[in-house]
Amino acid sequence: MKIRDAAEKTDLTEKTIRYYEDIGLVVPCRRSNGYRDFSEQDVHKLNFLSRARKLGFSVDDCRQLLSLYSDRKRASKDVKRIAEAHLHEIEVKINELSKMQETLQFLVTNCKGNDRPDCPIINDLAGKL
Amino acid sequence: MKIRDAAEKTDLTEKTIRYYEDIGLVVPCRRSNGYRDFSEQDVHKLNFLSRARKLGFSVDDCRQLLSLYSDRKRASKDVKRIAEAHLHEIEVKINELSKMQETLQFLVTNCKGNDRPDCPIINDLAGKL
DNA sequence: CATAAACCTTCTAGTAACTGTAAGGTCAAG
DNA sequence: CTTGACCTTACAGTTACTAGAAGGTTTATG
Numbered sequence: 372m373k374i375r376d377a378a379e380k381t382d383l384t385e386k387t388i389r390y391y392e393d394i395g396l397v398v399p400c401r402r403s404n405g406y407r408d409f410s411e412q413d414v415h416k417l418n419f420l421s422r423a424r425k426l427g428f429s430v431d432d433c434r435q436l437l438s439l440y441s442d443r444k445r446a447s448k449d450v451k452r453i454a455e456a457h458l459h460e461i462e463v464k465i466n467e468l469s470k471m472q473e474t475l476q477f478l479v480t481n482c483k484g485n486d487r488p489d490c491p492i493i494n495d496l497a498g499k500l
Numbered sequence: 501m502k503i504r505d506a507a508e509k510t511d512l513t514e515k516t517i518r519y520y521e522d523i524g525l526v527v528p529c530r531r532s533n534g535y536r537d538f539s540e541q542d543v544h545k546l547n548f549l550s551r552a553r554k555l556g557f558s559v560d561d562c563r564q565l566l567s568l569y570s571d572r573k574r575a576s577k578d579v580k581r582i583a584e585a586h587l588h589e590i591e592v593k594i595n596e597l598s599k600m601q602e603t604l605q606f607l608v609t610n611c612k613g614n615d616r617p618d619c620p621i622i623n624d625l626a627g628k629l
Numbered sequence: 630c631a632t633a634a635a636c637c638t639t640c641t642a643g644t645a646a647c648t649g650t651a652a653g654g655t656c657a658a659g
Numbered sequence: 660c661t662t663g664a665c666c667t668t669a670c671a672g673t674t675a676c677t678a679g680a681a682g683g684t685t686t687a688t689g
Contacts, residue, residue: 427600447619451611471556482580490576
C-alpha cells in the first residue's frame with residue numbers, strides 16, 4: 372500500500388508517516404521504484420500510534436507502548452505504569468491551566484474593554500495592585 | 501544592574517533574559533566592558549513578561565501586551581481582546597485534556613496492572629474492542 | 630505516443646520558547 | 660597573580676512535526 376492510502380487509513384499525514392519512519396517507529400519496505408510499501412501490519416502500528424498520540428502520549432511513550440503492543444509476553448503493569456504517568460502529567464497540566472483560567476477570567480471580567488487606557492489586566496501584569 | 505540581579509528580581513533565568521533581548525523584547529544598555537546594564541524600566545518590563553508568561557500568554561502575545569503596557573494612550577479593549585483570545589485557547593486545551601483524562605482514567609482503572617499480557621489500554625490503542 | 634496531472638522521493642529549514650554546553654573575556658578577593 | 664565568580668557569544672538540541680523546493684515515476688488524457 373502506498374503512503375497516501377496508509378495516511379488515509381490511519382488519520383495521519385504523509386509527512387507524519389515519513390517522520391515516524393525517520394525516527395524508526397514504523398519502517399515499511401520499499402518497492403523497486405523506491406516507493407514505500409506499507410503492509411497491513413505497518414498500518415496497524417500506524418493506527419496504534421495515531422490513537423496513542425490522540426490520547427496525548429509523547430512520541431517516546433508511543434515507542435514504548437508500540438514495543439509492548441508487539442510483545443506477546445508483555446506485563447500489563449508495564450503498560451499501566453506508562454499510562455498512569457501520562458495521566459498524572461495531564462492532571463498537572465489541567466491544574467496549571469485552570470489556575471491561569473481563573474486568574475484571567477477574573478481580570479477579563481473586570482476589564483471594561485473600552486477606549487480608555489486603565490486596565491486591570493495590564494495592572495496585574497505590571498504588578499500594580 | 502547586571503543580568504544575575506535582573507534574573508533574581510524577575511524570576512526569569514539569565515538565559516531567558518538573553519533570549520528576550522535576542523528577539524527584541526527588552527534590550528538593555530551595555531557597559532563599556534560589554535556587560536548588560538538593566539535599568540529599573542527594563543526590570544519592570546521583564547517582570548511584566550514574567551507574569552504574562554506565567555499566565556500562559558505566548559511570547560508573541562507578550563510582545564503586544566508589552567507594547568500596550570508602554571502605551572499611555574492604549575485602549576483597554578485591545579488588551580481585553582488579547583486576553584479573551586488566550587482565555588479561549590485555555591478553555592480549548594482544558595477540554596482536550598479533560599477528554600484524554602476521561603478516556604485514560606477509564607482504561608487505567610480497567611487494567612489489572614499485573615504480569616499478564618492482556619491489557620485494555622493496549623487493546624484500545626490497537627482499536628480492538 | 631507525448632505530455633500533463635498526480636503521485637512519489639529526499640533534503641533543508643522553520644516552528645515555540647527556551648536550555649545546554651563550549652570557549653573565552655572581566656573583575657574582585659586573597 | 661591567580662583563583663573563582665561572573666559575564667560574553669555562538670552553536671546545537673529539545674518536541675513533533677510542517678512547509679517548501681527540486682526532482683523522479685506513474686497514470687490518465689488528447
